[in-house]
Each structure stands twice: as structure tokens, then as C-alpha cells.
Amino acid sequence: ARDSVRRHPNHCSLRPAGRGNGRSKAPPAGRPLLPHPLRPRPGTGRWAPDPAAHDHWAQDRAGAGDRSAVRGSRRRLLPGLVARPAGRLGAQPPGPAARRRARPLARLRGACRGRHGPRAPRRLHRAASAAASAHDRPHPANGWPAGPSLAIRAGGLRRAHGDGHRPPASRRSLRGRRAQARCYNEGVSDPRHLQILRLTHFLRDVPEQALQTAAAQLTQETFAQGEDIAVQGSAPDALYFVLEGSLDLLVRDSRGQERRLATLTPGDTLGEVEVVYRLPRLTTARAASPCTVARWDRPALSAFIGGFPAALASLRFAAASRRLAARLRFSWLGEGEVLYAAVRKHIALLFQALILPAVIVLAGLVLASWAMGGASSLLTWIAGATITAGLLLAGWQILDWTNDYYVVTDRRALWIEKVVGIYDSRREAPLHMVVSVSLRTDMLTRSFGYGDVIIRTFTGQLTFHNVGNPKAMAALIEEHWRRVQHQRQQAERATLAQTLQDKMGVETPALSTTSLPVTSERASRDVGLDHWTLQLRFEDKGVITYRKHWAVLLQAIALPSILLLAGAGLLGGSLSGMVQLLDPLLSAVILLAWIGVIGLWWLYQYVDWANDIYQVTPTQIVDITRKPLGTESREVAPLENILGTEVDRKGLAGLLLNYGTVTASIGTAEFKFRGVFDPVGVQQDIVRAQEAILARKREKETGQRREEMVELLRLYDKEIASRRAAPEADEQTDGHA
Numbered sequence: 001a002r003d004s005v006r007r008h009p010n011h012c013s014l015r016p017a018g019r020g021n022g023r024s025k026a027p028p029a030g031r032p033l034l035p036h037p038l039r040p041r042p043g044t045g046r047w048a049p050d051p052a053a054h055d056h057w058a059q060d061r062a063g064a065g066d067r068s069a070v071r072g073s074r075r076r077l078l079p080g081l082v083a084r085p086a087g088r089l090g091a092q093p094p095g096p097a098a099r100r101r102a103r104p105l106a107r108l109r110g111a112c113r114g115r116h117g118p119r120a121p122r123r124l125h126r127a128a129s130a131a132a133s134a135h136d137r138p139h140p141a142n143g144w145p146a147g148p149s150l151a152i153r154a155g156g157l158r159r160a161h162g163d164g165h166r167p168p169a170s171r172r173s174l175r176g177r178r179a180q181a182r183c184y185n186e187g188v189s190d191p192r193h194l195q196i197l198r199l200t201h202f203l204r205d206v207p208e209q210a211l212q213t214a215a216a217q218l219t220q221e222t223f224a225q226g227e228d229i230a231v232q233g234s235a236p237d238a239l240y241f242v243l244e245g246s247l248d249l250l251v252r253d254s255r256g257q258e259r260r261l262a263t264l265t266p267g268d269t270l271g272e273v274e275v276v277y278r279l280p281r282l283t284t285a286r287a288a289s290p291c292t293v294a295r296w297d298r299p300a301l302s303a304f305i306g307g308f309p310a311a312l313a314s315l316r317f318a319a320a321s322r323r324l325a326a327r328l329r330f331s332w333l334g335e336g337e338v339l340y341a342a343v344r345k346h347i348a349l350l351f352q353a354l355i356l357p358a359v360i361v362l363a364g365l366v367l368a369s370w371a372m373g374g375a376s377s378l379l380t381w382i383a384g385a386t387i388t389a390g391l392l393l394a395g396w397q398i399l400d401w402t403n404d405y406y407v408v409t410d411r412r413a414l415w416i417e418k419v420v421g422i423y424d425s426r427r428e429a430p431l432h433m434v435v436s437v438s439l440r441t442d443m444l445t446r447s448f449g450y451g452d453v454i455i456r457t458f459t460g461q462l463t464f465h466n467v468g469n470p471k472a473m474a475a476l477i478e479e480h481w482r483r484v485q486h487q488r489q490q491a492e493r494a495t496l497a498q499t500l501q502d503k504m505g506v507e508t509p510a511l512s513t514t515s516l517p518v519t520s521e522r523a524s525r526d527v528g529l530d531h532w533t534l535q536l537r538f539e540d541k542g543v544i545t546y547r548k549h550w551a552v553l554l555q556a557i558a559l560p561s562i563l564l565l566a567g568a569g570l571l572g573g574s575l576s577g578m579v580q581l582l583d584p585l586l587s588a589v590i591l592l593a594w595i596g597v598i599g600l601w602w603l604y605q606y607v608d609w610a611n612d613i614y615q616v617t618p619t620q621i622v623d624i625t626r627k628p629l630g631t632e633s634r635e636v637a638p639l640e641n642i643l644g645t646e647v648d649r650k651g652l653a654g655l656l657l658n659y660g661t662v663t664a665s666i667g668t669a670e671f672k673f674r675g676v677f678d679p680v681g682v683q684q685d686i687v688r689a690q691e692a693i694l695a696r697k698r699e700k701e702t703g704q705r706r707e708e709m710v711e712l713l714r715l716y717d718k719e720i721a722s723r724r725a726a727p728e729a730d731e732q733t734d735g736h737a
Contacts, residue, residue, distance in 0.1 A: 193218040193294050196241045199267060199482070201475035202314035214304050218294040229270070229285040229293060236274030236281060238295045242266050245291025250284045261326075262338040263288060265410075267483050273326070275301065276319035282326065314472040317343075321476075325407070332426075332680050334411065334688070341408040341476055345401065346450035346468040353397040360390030406453075406464045408477055410484075412687075413455055415462060424649040424660070426680065429455050429462040430687075431484045432694075433643050437474045453477070457643045457665075488698075495702045496709060536677040544685055546614040548675040549659035553609045560602040567595040604628055614673045616685050619693060621664060621671060637666045639690045640697065647679045662686070 194215040197203055203211065220243070223229055229240060232252055247264040261283060264270060270285055275298055305312050321341035328342055364386030371380040403418035414428040434455055441451035451470035455462040455477060467473050536547050571591040574584055611626040620639055626632040642664050649660030662673040662682045676682050 190220055190243075190294075192243050193220070193241075196243065196267065196294060199479060200241070200269065201479040202311055202318050202472065204314070204475045205310050206308055210304075210308070214296075217300045217304065218296050220292060221295055222292050223287040223290070225287050225289050227287050229287065229291075230281050230283075232281050232284040234281045236271055236279065236298065238271065238297045239275050239301055240270040240285070241294040241296070242268045242270065243292040243294055246288040247285045247291060247293075248288045250286055251282070252284070258284070263336065264338075267479075267486075272315065272319040273323045276316055277323070310471075313469060314475065317469045317472040318476065328405070330407075332684055333409070334684070338410045339407065340410065340480065341473075343406050343467060343473065345404055345406075345466045346448065348448045348450060349466050350398065350401045353401065354394055357390045357394035357397060360393065361387055364388075364390055406467060406473070408473075408480060410480060413462060413464075413477055415464060424647075424655055426647040426683070427462055427644070428646075428683075428687075429457055429644045430690075431477075431481045432488075433457045434477075434481045437477050437481070439470050439474055441470065462644065491698075492702065492705075495706060502710075537681075542618055544616045546616075546673060546676045546682060548609060548612055549657065549677045551653060551657050551659060552675040553606065556605040556609055557602050560598055560605060564595060564598045564602055567591055567598055571595065614676060614682075616682075616689050618689065621686065623671065623673070635671065637664065637671050639686070639693045641666050642671075642686065642690055643667070645683050645686055647683050649679060 194211060197206075197211045197215055197218075203214075206214075218241070221229075223245075229247060232250075242264050244266060246266075247268075247270065249261045249264065250258040251261055252258050264285070270293075271281075273279065274281055305315060318341070321343045324344075325339045325342035328339070330339070333339065364383050367379060367383035367386060371377075371383050400419060403416075405414075405416045407414040407416060410431075412428045412430045413434075414426060416426050418424045434457060436456045438454045438456070439451055440454055445451045445466075450466050450468045453464040453467050453470050453473050455464070464470075464473065536549060538545055571588060574587040574591060577584075607628045611624070611628065613624050615622040615624070620636050621642075623635040624632070625634075644665045646663040646665075647660060648663070649655055649658070654660050658679075659675055659677050660679040662676060662679045664671040664673075664686060673679070673682055
């Protein structure tokens with residue numbers, strides 16, 4: 001064996017200096033130079049240990065065959081994760097500093113003594129090469145191997161179990177539920193692990209082979225109803241994926257009472273914020289039903305995602321958006337609606353908005369410096385006013401930037417825009433109406449890392465302007481959009497499965513279908529005595545009626561009211577003798593006629609305001625405009641054709657008095673509820689009515705499919721029975737014959 005190693009073709013031209021005793025011996029005369037203990041791995045460009053060569057090299061250095069010196073030298077010189085050379089394959093081996101920084105091998109048992117023949121160095125080469133190619137410390141293999149095979153522990157290449165020795169039981173128990181590296185041919189224990197990683201938005205651009213590696217690191221855990229998956233305040237040790245069941249996110253307040261924030265369903269992730277920001281668990285995750293989750297330990301997650309910068313940026317984006325969403329409280333969220341992400345415009349837009357305030361403040365400072373030089377006191381006041389105006393403008397720009405949000409829930413995508421004291425709007429697009437999600441960037445926006453996300457519905461679109469990391473935002477929206485579609489498909493499959501089960505049973509229960517309520521034209525017209533009051537919203541027979549805000553009425557009756565009050569004052573002054581215009585009797589007649597005419601004008605304006613109403617029925621939205629003693633116009637649009645709604649509140653009066661315009665997009669047209677009180681509430685009523693009619697429509701279609709399936713199965717059974725009865729009848733006929 002010694003001679004075979006000496007004839008190794010890959011040997012060094014010079015013998016490196018020794019490290020064990022500080023001495024370097026020259027090779028004996030006539031003896032060929034030995035190979036270097038760190039040899040380049042062919043085709044990889046990495047350095048791997050050569051134990052056989054190192055044995056002879058260390059023996060030459062130590063003199064007579066001192067095996068303890070050989071083992072000590074091997075422990076010092078052979079690292080577990082060898083530092084990679086700076087150059088290509090033919091570069092010089094790493095120096096002493098690189099070998100000292102590398103993690104050493106603890107000991108070599110079987111391979112050191114040569115118990116397993118020439119295969120032991122080969123196995124060591126494979127193990128060291130695998131460790132050198134990893135980006136992080138490798139995880140333990142599936143179970144500790146027995147016999148001559150080698151194992152890689154989670155702490156690096158520390159021990160080779162070449163002689164079949166297993167680690168102590170205490171060390172084996174430390175593995176716990178950690179994600180374990182698997183061989184290339186082992187496969188994934190549960191195919192749902194790979195499927196959920198494919199659907200996760202921050203892993204969208206990760207190659208399939210890498211996703212398979214990541215899926216092998218997931219461990220599956222099952223929890224009973226009421227059991228805690230993660231406890232508030234605990235360490236963020238893993239990221240969870242919900243596979244089955246549902247989880248309640250609970251937060252405990254200062255009084256010790258738990259409050260439910262949201263409910264996670266299959267496909268959701270748990271723990272992004274805590275894992276990314278290294279925070280204690282912010283909420284308690286409790287199983288609302290028997291559930292199954294996939295656990296990705298934090299060390300394995302860090303090691304994996306560190307090799308994919310785009311995925312890491314997307315994960316950080318998701319954590320930041322989830323963290324901001326947890327701090328927001330929106331009153332317009334529906335019951336059970338989960339807020340998944342909330343982001344602001346890119347901070348570059350804030351810096352751009354602060355340019356003008358900075359210029360104003362700089363100009364004020366220049367004026368202040370001139371004023372200190374002995375100028376007039378007026379210049380000092382101007383400088384102070386300029387600086388104050390610049391600071392106020394900067395504060396207003398910062399507040400305006402913080403008020404704009406792009407929000408994604410499990411039902412819709414929204415753009416919330418507020419201009420302090422001037423404007424307040426909310427635009428949304430239901431996820432079940434989304435057709436596509438695209439990006440729009442240019443060279444400047446790409447260099448700063450932001451762009452536009454365009455959400456297209458059937459004929460309209462909702463644009464998220466200047467979003468940081470637009471690719472991650474688009475992936476997040478697409479994930480929830482596809483989840484909505486998947487939930488619908490699952491509901492349809494469950495309905496068909498239930499139909500088959502009912503048909504295969506002894507008795508088939510009667511199928512009930514929900515018919516859409518029919519609202520008559522008279523029901524939408526007759527709204528009761530509330531029609532003539534100042535009430536702005538009232539319901540009658542399932543029809544919600546809205547009237548324009550009384551601020552609109554005040555604008556209409558302002559001039560008639562002023563003229564009416566002026567006429568009443570003149571009449572009172574004329575009758576009391578304080579005002580002498582004409583003959584008192586003639587003046588009274590003229591003023592009474594004036595008051596009567598103005599009063600009729602005032603009444604006309606009031607009736608006109610009362611007759612302009614908007615209605616939301618169970619099937620449609622209605623705009624009724626009726627002039628007193630004049631024409632009447634009526635516009636109707638089906639709820640199922642609404643593609644999106646917008647809310648606009650303009651002006652200081654609209655913000656203070658809470659009224660504005662609600663716009664419903666229907667195809668290429670727009671349906672506007674102008675000047676209504678609480679436009680956000682009106683929008684919620686429209687969305688709820690739309691969801692209700694779509695649910696009734698889906699239920700009706702499901703009932704029809706169920707009936708068709710039952711009828712098809714009945715005909716199938718009838719045909720099978722007739723075919724079975726025909727041979728029996730023929731046999732009976734032959735028997736009688």
C-alpha cells in the first residue's frame with residue numbers, strides 16, 4: 001500500500017513545511033515525492049483531503065511509525081470543510097491560515113487504520129467533497145449508519161463512523177425534529193411538502209431541483225384541536241406551512257385575555273416576521289381543528305435561502321408587509337377576512353417629495369445667515385417664516401406618505417390613498433374577478449428597486465404605483481388569487497363527491513336548490529315614510545336606500561333660505577313700522593307673495609334632494625333621479641357584473657362630514673353614487689350584496705350539476721339493469737322451450 005501511494009500520479013513538486021513539531025525533513029534520497037494531503041477534486045475546483053497520502057507524509061515527518069503522532073497531525077491538518085482555493089483547479093493548496101480557519105475532523109477511526117481497505121479514503125473524499133460544496137453546515141443523514149459507511153453530523157464533518165460505532169444516545173437525541181438531509185434517491189416523505197413550496201410566493205423563482213432539496217428538509221407535525229403550535233413569547237425556531245386544518249392566531253393583552261386576530265387555512269405560512277427579524281413569537285398559534293403543518297427549522301431555512309438572493313429579498317418583503325399589516329386596524333374588513341400584506345410606496349418617493357421642503361429650508365437658512373450679518377429685522381422674520389414653512393411642508397409630506405397603503409387580503413386587493421385634509425379614497429379589486437397580474441418598470445425604477453403592479457380584471461384594472469420589490473408583491477397577489485380559484489375547485493369537487501355518496505346510498509336525500517329572490521319594481525320604489533325625513537340610510541324589505549348627504553341639501557337650499565329669511569325679516573319690519581318701504585298693506589302683500597314663491601323654491605329643492613336616491617337590492621344597484629313635476633330617470637346594473645368599486649372623499653368638508661362618491665365599474669361604464677354619507681359603508685354594502693348573489697349563483701349552479709349527476713347515474717343504473725335482465729330473460733325462454 002505504501003508503494004502504491006508513493007506512485008500516486010498527483011504529487012506535489014515541493015514538500016510543504018511541517019506544523020506538528022516545527023521541523024521539515026527533506027525526502028530521503030531516491031524516494032519519490034509524496035502527494036499533498038489536500039488534493040484538487042477533479043471537475044469541481046475544490047480541495048478535498050487525501051488521507052492515504054497524508055499517512056505517509058506524516059510518518060515521514062514523525063520519523064519511525066508513531067501512530068499517535070500521525071493521528072494528531074491528521075487532526076490538525078485535515079479540515080472538515082476545506083477552504084476553497086482562490087484560483088482554478090490547478091491553483092496552489094490553501095495555506096496554513098485557511099486550514100486553521102476551517103473546521104477540523106475530530107478523528108478518523110476505520111480509515112486511519114486501514115481496516116476497510118482502499119474504499120475508506122474514497123468514502124472520505126466523497127464526504128469531504130459534499131461538505132465542501134454545502135453553503136452551510138450539513139444536516140445529519142437519515143439515522144446513524146452502521147458498518148463501514150460514513151456519516152456527516154449537523155456540526156460539520158466531525159466524525160467518520162467507519163468502524164460501525166454509533167454516537168452516544170444523548171447526542172442522538174439532540175437531533176429532535178430537525179430537518180434531515182436525504183440522499184438523491186430517497187424522495188420526499190409527503191408530496192404536499194414540495195407542492196406547498198411550489199405555491200409559496202417567496203420561493204417562486206427557485207429552481208425545481210432546489211425545491212426538492214428544501215422539501216426534504218421539512219418535517220411534518222400533527223396537532224389536535226386546541227393544541228398550541230407556537231406560543232406567544234417563545235423563540236422563533238422554525239417557519240410553519242399549514243397543510244390541513246386551520247389555526248387561530250391569538251394575542252394576549254396586558255390583562256391576560258386572549259384575542260383572536262386571524263385564522264390561517266391550508267397554504268398559509270406562520271412565523272415569517274419572527275424568523276426574519278429574530279423576534280419572540282408575537283402571537284399564539286392554536287389549532288382550531290385537527291391540523292397538519294410542515295415545519296422548516298430556522299438553521300435549515302437560513303442555509304437554503306442564503307443561496308438565493310431573490311428568494312431572500314422576497315421573504316424579507318413578506319415579513320415587512322406582514323409586520324406592517326399587524327399594526328393596522330381597518331374597520332371595513334369583513335367578518336373572517338384576513339389581512340395578509342400591507343405596504344407603502346417606496347421610500348424613494350418620500351425622498352423625492354422632500355426635495356422641495358429641503359430647498360425651502362435651505363433658502364430660509366441662507367436668509368437667516370444674511371440677517372445675522374446685520375440686515376433688517378424684516379429679513380429675520382422672513383427667514384424664520386421660510387424655515388417654518390419648509391419644516392411644516394416636510395412634515396405634511398411624511399404624513400401623506402405614511403397614509404397611503406397597498407393592501408392584500410384573502411378576498412381582495414386594495415389601494416388606500418389619503419391626502420391629509422383634502423382627499424380620501426379606497427379602490428379595490430376582488431380576487432375572484434382578477435384576470436392577470438403584471439409588472440411595469442423602467443430603467444430608473446429598476447435601479448432603485450421599485451415599480452408598478454397592475455391587477456387586471458375583466459375590463460378594468462387596479463394599479464399599485466411605485467411599490468418596493470414589485471416582483472414579490474405580484475407573486476403574493478398571484479398566490480392568493482390562485483388559492484381562491486383552488487378553493488372554488490375544491491368546493492365543486494366536494495359537492496360532486498357528496499352527490500356520488502348520496503347516490504350510492506340506500507336512499508337519496510331530496511336535493512334543495514336556493515332560488516334567487518325576486519325583487520319587484522314596486523318594492524324598490526316604496527320606501528315608506530323614511531323617504532320624506534332627513535335620514536340618509538334606511539332599509540325596507542331587504543332594499544337598502546341611500547340619500548345624498550344633507551350637506552348637498554344645504555348647498556341646494558342655501559340661496560332660497562337666505563332670500564326666505566330676508567323676506568321674513570322685511571315683512572316683520574314692515575308690520576312693526578321699523579322699515580318703511582311702501583304702503584304697509586301693499587308691502588305686506590308683496591312680501592308675503594315673495595315669501596310664498598321663495599318657499600315653493602325651497603320646497604322644490606328639498607323634494608328634488610329627497611327624490612334622488614340610490615338603492616342596493618339583493619340582485620342589482622339602482623340610481624333613481626326624479627324631478628318634481630318633471631322627468632324621472634332610472635339606471636340599473638346587476639351586482640354580478642360589478643368588477644370593482646372605488647371610494648372618493650374630496651375636500652375638507654367631505655373628510656370632516658364623511659361623505660363622498662362611490663364608483664362601481666361595470667364593463668366600460670361607471671355607476672356613481674354621488675354625495676352619499678359614509679361612502680366606505682356604502683362600498684361594504686355593495687361588496688356584501690355582490691358576494692351574496694355570487695354565492696347564491698354558485699349554489700344554484702352546484703344544485704343543477706348535482707341534479708344532472710344524479711340523473712346521469714340513474715340512467716346508468718337503469719341501462720346496466722336492463723343489460724343484466726336481457727340474458728336472464730333469454731335463459732328463461734330457452735328453458736321453457
